[in-house]
Amino acid sequence: xxxxxxxxxxxxxxxxxxxxxxxxxxxxxxxxxxxxxxxxxxxxxxxxxxxxxxxxxxxxxxxxxxxxxxxxxxxxxxxxxxxxxxxxxxxxxxxxxxxxxxxxxxxxxxxxxxxxxxxxxxxxxxxxxxxxxxxxxxxxxxxxxxxxxxxxxxxxxxxxxxxxxxxxxxxxxxxxxxxxxxxxxxxxxxxxxxxxxxxxxxxxxxxxxxxxxxxxxxxxxxxxxxxxxxxxxxxxxxxxxxxxxxxxxxxxxxxxxxxxxxxxxxxxxxxxxxxxxxxxxxxxxxxxxxxxxxxxxx
Numbered sequence: 001x002x003x004x005x006x007x008x009x010x011x012x013x014x015x016x017x018x019x020x021x022x023x024x025x026x027x028x029x030x031x032x033x034x035x036x037x038x039x040x041x042x043x044x045x046x047x048x049x050x051x052x053x054x055x056x057x058x059x060x061x062x063x064x065x066x067x068x069x070x071x072x073x074x075x076x077x078x079x080x081x082x083x084x085x086x087x088x089x090x091x092x093x094x095x096x097x098x099x100x101x102x103x104x105x106x107x108x109x110x111x112x113x114x115x116x117x118x119x120x121x122x123x124x125x126x127x128x129x130x131x132x133x134x135x136x137x138x139x140x141x142x143x144x145x146x147x148x149x150x151x152x153x154x155x156x157x158x159x160x161x162x163x164x165x166x167x168x169x170x171x172x173x174x175x176x177x178x179x180x181x182x183x184x185x186x187x188x189x190x191x192x193x194x195x196x197x198x199x200x201x202x203x204x205x206x207x208x209x210x211x212x213x214x215x216x217x218x219x220x221x222x223x224x225x226x227x228x229x230x231x232x233x234x235x236x237x238x239x240x241x242x243x244x245x246x247x248x249x250x251x252x253x254x255x256x257x258x259x260x261x262x263x264x265x266x267x268x269x270x271x272x273x274x275x276x277x278x279x280x281x282x283x284x285x286x287x288x289x290x291x292x293x294x295x296x297x298x
Contacts, residue, residue: 093122102226161295190237193218
């Protein structure tokens with residue numbers, strides 16, 4: 001049995017249609033259909049009931065999906081154990097589908113790609129960029145860069161760094177509007193907030209030993225983290241943002257810390273998250289090691 005045909009079958013079932021699997025693999029639907037036909041001919045059974053609106057598994061199809069996933073997982077484990085890469089000879093290669101938030105993608109992942117290529121020239125990356133939580137199985141994600149708890153028992157998380165949240169603004173904005181020295185003065189400034197994730201607008205401070213939460217009322221708002229950062233870098237106002245993203249900009253003089261003595265900068269882990277059956281694959285391990293080093297250095 002061709003393992004690629006088996007993998008195609010599992011993705012059709014997970015995605016719910018032949019056309020979705022074809023789009024994911026960037027091939028014609030007819031190629032997906034031929035892979036399913038080969039499996040059915042090989043086993044002399046029908047695997048799927050197909051209608052114009054939905055697919056459903058036959059009894060044989062249900063059995064194959066259960067056994068087939070175990071076969072694919074076992075083969076992936078074999079590859080990991082022997083250190084095989086697509087390029088052969090122990091060279092790490094292949095395509096890694098990587099998920100990250102827009103800000104993490106733009107300010108951390110993308111700037112690192114040239115260095116990744118220098119270390120692993122046969123390794124490719126396909127970015128899936130979204131602020132929202134994703135279904136790694138449904139979207140075929142190999143690796144996700146996330147903060148905090150991975151949120152699922154079937155996921156493996158490895159800490160590759162950590163970050164907190166501080167207040168930042170451009171030197172130009174502070175020169176024009178002054179540095180706030182109290183929460184009352186901060187409230188009079190132009191604040192930049194996230195309209196999609198209200199929890200990020202609860203700004204924490206420690207003042208005279210007391211932890212205080214300030215609800216930021218955004219003069220400027222956006223529903224994505226990259227737009228929020230773009231506003232801050234354009235000098236629109238003060239933002240509360242990820243230190244892993246902003247501290248390199250402070251070092252370059254693009255941003256400066258605001259009210260740093262009072263900001264409660266509690267750190268949380270930055271995790272590389274992957275499905276349990278993939279965490280030992282050579283290309284995944286290579287990416288995790290690289291991004292851990294990159295975050296430590298930058």
